[in-house]
Amino acid sequence: MTRILLLEAAGPESGALARTAACRGISVYAATHPALHTGYPPWLRDLLAGWLAIDFTAPERALENIITFARSNRIDAVLTANEYLTPLVAQACSALGLLSNDPDIAAATRNKVAMSTRFRHYGVDAPLTSVPETTDEAAAFARRSGALPCVVKPAEQAGSQGVTIAYDTDQVVDGYERARRQYRERTYGLPLDTRVLMQPLIVGTEYSVESVTANGCSRHVCITRKCTDATGVETGHDLPAVLPQQTRRRILAETDKALAALGVHNSASHTEVIVEPSGRCRIIEIAARSAAGRIGFLIDYALGIDWWKACIDASLGLHVDVSPTRSRYAAVRFLTSPQHGTLQRLDNLPTTEPDVPELHIRAAFGDPVGPGNGNSGRLGCFITVGTAPAAVSQRADDLLADVRVNLAPERPSSIPGTGAQHA
Incomplete structure (x- = not known):
């Protein structure tokens, strides 16, 4: 067996x-x-x-x-x-x-300092990275011509934890100090690299590539369009993304280069990409595991691909079949709180039906909640499916706009779940 x-x-x-x-x-x-x-x-x-x-x-x-x-x-x-x-x-x-990934460089799929070094060495088109050792160095970086706006993030964290988009020197310093506080991973208590990265803010449309690599051969299952708010926090995902063939080829070619740079030989991977208005494709980072945010489930709803079977087969050295068996589209939207408080009630939640197959609530009433400053701030999510990409995405946005997050003991908030920036 x-x-x-x-x-x-x-x-x-x-x-x-x-x-x-x-x-x-x-x-x-x-x-x-x-x-x-x-x-x-x-x-x-x-x-x-x-x-x-x-x-x-x-x-x-x-x-x-x-x-x-x-x-x-x-x-x-x-x-x-x-x-x-x-x-x-x-x-x-x-x-x-x-079977697995290259053990000698596997840490580079976790540590963003090591990752940026590998990307630079292998010619991956990724943002230039600075690693200031002190707050003063971070402030000096911010004062350079063209350095702002920039992204400040910890070397080892996930789910957007500790990430700041800074538009002035004070925000850089605050973001640097906040990132340096990430000493240990919250679930397992793993010690973390306390270094901080600073990168220029790349403006464009955000995507991710969901891949399964077996014996060094990567099968790119789909490209996902990422939805974000004004602070860069993920608010949802749509897949498969509808893209011109030239853009798709450019994204996948750069992804292949990045996976090779990080020694990803036998595993699932989630590659985050930004495509600039010029069409330039920039690799932001790679995780050598299945994407979170229900993306693996969206792949099944949209394409009929058993993502989990593919991941297991790759780990066992078996044939990996990621051939689509249906042609649909799927979207997920995340529920977040517009402000800090105690969760009292969620009103106007979607009901499950054929085009809304999933609704999940992860926060309990009476829990302290706050604005979605990273994936851990999500209260729950729901999924929409259909045959037209624009309609599936719009349906998800409309349902989300109806949701009301009510907090206590402060006066109840009646703001759409992802509308934290409008509070």
């Missing part, structure tokens, strides 16, 4: 991998912290063939424990949907003789 080990099985993407594997008769094991395991839903605990209690804050010991567990349970593949754990997957697979 085939056996796979998930480094963390919690979350919608990991859960989808676990379900898909189990439905194919694959035994699923998980490595996680005991406190997180107690929070697994009953269906997930019942599905697992076994699990490894692990402390990810001690990476060397964690690696040894994973290798020992994998050998004793005859594990055939190790994979993860968690960005912070992707280097550990590559290292474990290398020690076990299993």
Whole structure:
């Protein structure tokens, strides 16, 4: 019997991998912290063939424990949907003789300083990156001619956490200090590189490329159009993006170059791209794992591709089939709070129906909530589907505009979910 080990099985993407594997008769094991395991839903605990209690804050010991567990349970593949754990997957697979990404440079898919260095060395068209060592250096960078506006972000974070778009020197300094405060990853307590990157703000349309790479050959499943608000926070996704062939070819060619630069040989990947008005394609960053934000589910709704099966097959060295079986479009929109407060009520939420197949609420009434300053600020999401891309996107926007986020004890807010900039 085939056996796979998930480094963390919690979350919608990991859960989808676990379900898909189990439905194919694959035994699923998980490595996680005991406190997180107690929070697994009953269906997930019942599905697992076994699990490894692990402390990810001690990476060397964690690696040894994973290798020992994998050998004793005859594990055939190790994979993860968690960005912070992707280097550990590559290292474990290398020690076990299993398929994965290049272990010697896997950290560059997590660390944006190392990533920018690899991009520069391999000629990937990415923003110029400065790594100031002090607040004074950051301020000096901001005073250079043409340096503003710029993006200030931590070397190791995900989900837009700690990212600032700065338009003046004071915002650069504030953003730098905020990014430097990102010492540890919040879920696993992993120690983080506290360096800060500064890059010129690239203006254009934001996309992502969802790919599965097997034995060094990348299959680009689709290009996703990213929806953002004025602060750069993601508010939704539409896929597949409708693009001129020339633009599509340019995006995929630059993505191939970036994946090769980061040693992505056997895994899913999520490549963030900005296409400037001139048509120039700039690679912002790559994550060597499945995209979050329900994108893997959108791929199934729109194209009929079993994304999770493709990810598992790549990890096992099997044939990866990503041939579309339908031609539709899908969109997701995220619910966020317009201001800080206590969540009292969500009014005018969409109802599930054929063109709105999913609605998820992740925040509980009575929870403290705040503006969507990163993916962790989302209250929930919903999905729309259809045969016309513009209509699917507009339907999602219209439904979102009707949602009312009511807060207490402050006076209730009656502002659309993603309208934080209008508060």
